[in-house]
Amino acid sequence: MTNDTEQETAADETFDVIVIGGGPVGENVADRAGRTGLSVALVEAELVGGECSYWACIPSKTLLRPGAVRAEARGVPGADVADGLDVPAILARRDTMVADWDDAGQVSWVEGAGITLVRGLGRIVGPRLVEVVPEDADADPDGLPRARRLAARHAVVVATGSVPVLPDVPGLADVNPWTSREATSVEEVPESIAIVGGGVVAAEMAFAFTDLGSRVTVLSRGGMLGRTEPWAGEAVTASLRDLGVDVRLGVTTESVEPLPDGGARLTLAAARSRGDDAPDLSPVSAARVLVATGRVPRTHDLGVDAVGLAPGRALTVDDTMLVQGLAEDAGTGWLYAAGDVTGRVATTHQGKYQGRVVGDVVAARFGDAGTEGAPTAGEEPPAVGAAPEPWSRFAATADAVASPQVVFTRPEVAAVGHTEASARDAGIDVRVVRYDLANVAGASVRAADYAGSAQLVVDAAREVVVGATFVGPDAAEMLHAATVAVVGEVPLRRLWHAVPSYPTVSEVWLRFLEEYGL
Numbered sequence: 220m221t222n223d224t225e226q227e228t229a230a231d232e233t234f235d236v237i238v239i240g241g242g243p244v245g246e247n248v249a250d251r252a253g254r255t256g257l258s259v260a261l262v263e264a265e266l267v268g269g270e271c272s273y274w275a276c277i278p279s280k281t282l283l284r285p286g287a288v289r290a291e292a293r294g295v296p297g298a299d300v301a302d303g304l305d306v307p308a309i310l311a312r313r314d315t316m317v318a319d320w321d322d323a324g325q326v327s328w329v330e331g332a333g334i335t336l337v338r339g340l341g342r343i344v345g346p347r348l349v350e351v352v353p354e355d356a357d358a359d360p361d362g363l364p365r366a367r368r369l370a371a372r373h374a375v376v377v378a379t380g381s382v383p384v385l386p387d388v389p390g391l392a393d394v395n396p397w398t399s400r401e402a403t404s405v406e407e408v409p410e411s412i413a414i415v416g417g418g419v420v421a422a423e424m425a426f427a428f429t430d431l432g433s434r435v436t437v438l439s440r441g442g443m444l445g446r447t448e449p450w451a452g453e454a455v456t457a458s459l460r461d462l463g464v465d466v467r468l469g470v471t472t473e474s475v476e477p478l479p480d481g482g483a484r485l486t487l488a489a490a491r492s493r494g495d496d497a498p499d500l501s502p503v504s505a506a507r508v509l510v511a512t513g514r515v516p517r518t519h520d521l522g523v524d525a526v527g528l529a530p531g532r533a534l535t536v537d538d539t540m541l542v543q544g545l546a547e548d549a550g551t552g553w554l555y556a557a558g559d560v561t562g563r564v565a566t567t568h569q570g571k572y573q574g575r576v577v578g579d580v581v582a583a584r585f586g587d588a589g590t591e592g593a594p595t596a597g598e599e600p601p602a603v604g605a606a607p608e609p610w611s612r613f614a615a616t617a618d619a620v621a622s623p624q625v626v627f628t629r630p631e632v633a634a635v636g637h638t639e640a641s642a643r644d645a646g647i648d649v650r651v652v653r654y655d656l657a658n659v660a661g662a663s664v665r666a667a668d669y670a671g672s673a674q675l676v677v678d679a680a681r682e683v684v685v686g687a688t689f690v691g692p693d694a695a696e697m698l699h700a701a702t703v704a705v706v707g708e709v710p711l712r713r714l715w716h717a718v719p720s721y722p723t724v725s726e727v728w729l730r731f732l733e734e735y736g737l
């Protein structure tokens with residue numbers, strides 16, 4: 220392995236820490252890592268703020284919000300609203316929310332935080348050495364784009380996110396399929412759209428495009444929202460079908476052919492996984508095809524092979540977010556990762572949590588412990604490779620046991636921790652408590668037609684909550700109480716004293732405990 224001086228001599232510039240990827244996760248890493256006086260460079264190939272800000276969370280939730288508001292108003296006699304949504308106004312608000320795909324606001328935050336922004340595609344070319352190729356790079360004498368070499372004195376943190384997967388279906392690539400990027404940045408709403416996939420993107424986009432006026436078909440090889448409780452996916456399927464969406468479960472797309480009008484025709488076959496008993500396999504024609512068949516960690520163009528890792532694979536990390544499996548001569552203790560690229564959890568909030576963990580680990584390991592106001596002051600990080608103390612600031616403990624997610628469908632699906640099945644697989648002594656949300660007083664006040672359901676998964680041996688799922692209008696806002704209960708391992712007998720206000724839908728917590736037998 221090269222020594223420090225050689226690394227720095229090989230570089231155009233040296234920083235204490237280099238963060239590759241300026242999405243929500245990279246921004247958090249850079250912010251925290253800099254709090255003990257370390258110099259930090261943030262390398263970003265496209266827009267600072269990443270997928271989430273411009274093509275994922277923010278535009279998708281903005282597109283979904285008007286339909287949700289209208290549906291809620293319709294359930295309250297006296298507040299009913301007219302049919303139809305103002306599509307140009309929805310798209311204009313989406314444009315505002317993504318700042319017209321201009322990252323000036325985020326750049327000014329980065330600069331204000333004392334972080335050096337380096338624009339371009341970053342690639343690891345050796346231990347603690349990163350090459351950055353700007354988009355408008357001049358060519359060098361060999362005709363190759365002129366790259367800038369950055370050395371890291373202490374650490375490189377990868378937060379490059381993920382990229383969508385395009386399944387190998389004959390003809391699919393010939394019809395210019397959309398991914399979530401094109402869907403969330405839509406300018407001209409297609410007359411019809413066929414969505415391949417049955418996960419989170421497929422479900423949310425099916426509602427968004429129905430609201431925008433498209434005729435929507437969903438083609439899922441299993442059920443909807445396969446990673447949540449089955450009854451939650453069934454509620455979403457039923458709601459889509461009520462809205463007129465053609466939801467085909469248990470089908471695979473065999474081939475795709477372009478149509479003369481620019482659209483596409485999809486030929487289907489029965490899938491082996493769980494779905495409808497006798498799915499409709501008639502071909503589907505649509506003006507657009509949206510592929511929503513999952514995402515993979517973005518390491519294919521990161522140069523990880525230079526340090527002995529396999530391109531295209533997730534960067535496996537320990538609970539301090541230290542990357543595992545580097546070649547022996549690449550050294551240890553310098554390469555970290557957080558966010559989608561780790562393949563642990565693919566949500567913004569959990570990635571940012573990991574970013575705070577790794578930022579603190581780096582700040583405490585390499586910075587000046589005496590820096591005034593540093594969050595890590597007085598706290599000793601674990602030795603490199605040693606297991607961190609669970610639930611300490613240096614450990615992403617919650618990833619495995621208490622990761623929350625909200626799917627912004629109608630009804631919303633909000634879940635944290637174990638499902639019933641995953642708890643049983645984990646060998647937990649499971650007891651499940653389900654409750655019909657329509658039976659709490661707060662629900663009937665909220666809407667005349669309130670429909671929803673909620674469930675706790677309890678570890679009966681310890682009498683603590685290990686998982687919860689809420690399905691219903693505004694379920695999103697009910698989730699955090701459950702996250703606190705799971706993280707805090709609050710005994711049910713103590714939760715009994717957490718009295719929910721009347722008349723709120725959160726009163727379901729009292730009903731849960733009564734059903735449990737308290």
Ligand SMILES: Cc1cc2nc3c(=O)[nH]c(=O)nc-3n(C[C@H](O)[C@H](O)[C@H](O)COP(=O)(O)OP(=O)(O)OC[C@H]3O[C@@H](n4cnc5c(N)ncnc54)[C@H](O)[C@@H]3O)c2cc1C
Nearest residue numbers: 240242244264269270275276341379380558559565566567
């Ligand atoms: C349609 C959709 C909707 C979603 N909605 C939600 C939601 O509502 N809530 C939620 O929590 N999550 C949601 N997610 C997931 C969320 O978007 C991701 O979990 C989150 O963006 C991950 O953040 P990240 O920083 O790891 O990666 P990203 O946001 O992907 O950011 C990575 C950044 O790294 C840059 N980059 C990549 N490679 C390099 C390189 N070699 N050099 C320099 N820069 C590089 C990229 O340009 C990008 O800016 C959604 C995802 C999709 C697709």
Ligand SMILES: NC(=O)c1ccc[n+]([C@@H]2O[C@H](COP(=O)([O-])OP(=O)(O)OC[C@H]3O[C@@H](n4cnc5c(N)ncnc54)[C@H](O)[C@@H]3O)[C@@H](O)[C@H]2O)c1
Nearest residue numbers: 386416417418419420421440511512513514565625626627
């Ligand atoms: N609200 C949120 O938190 C939110 C919203 C959108 C996306 N996300 C995140 O983004 C990530 C990507 O979302 P996604 O919906 O693309 O992935 P996903 O993993 O949730 O769903 C992928 C779907 O595609 C299907 N599929 C996979 N390969 C297929 C193939 N070859 N043919 C047909 N179907 C196939 C799967 O069975 C599954 O139904 C997720 O991990 C999710 O957590 C989060």
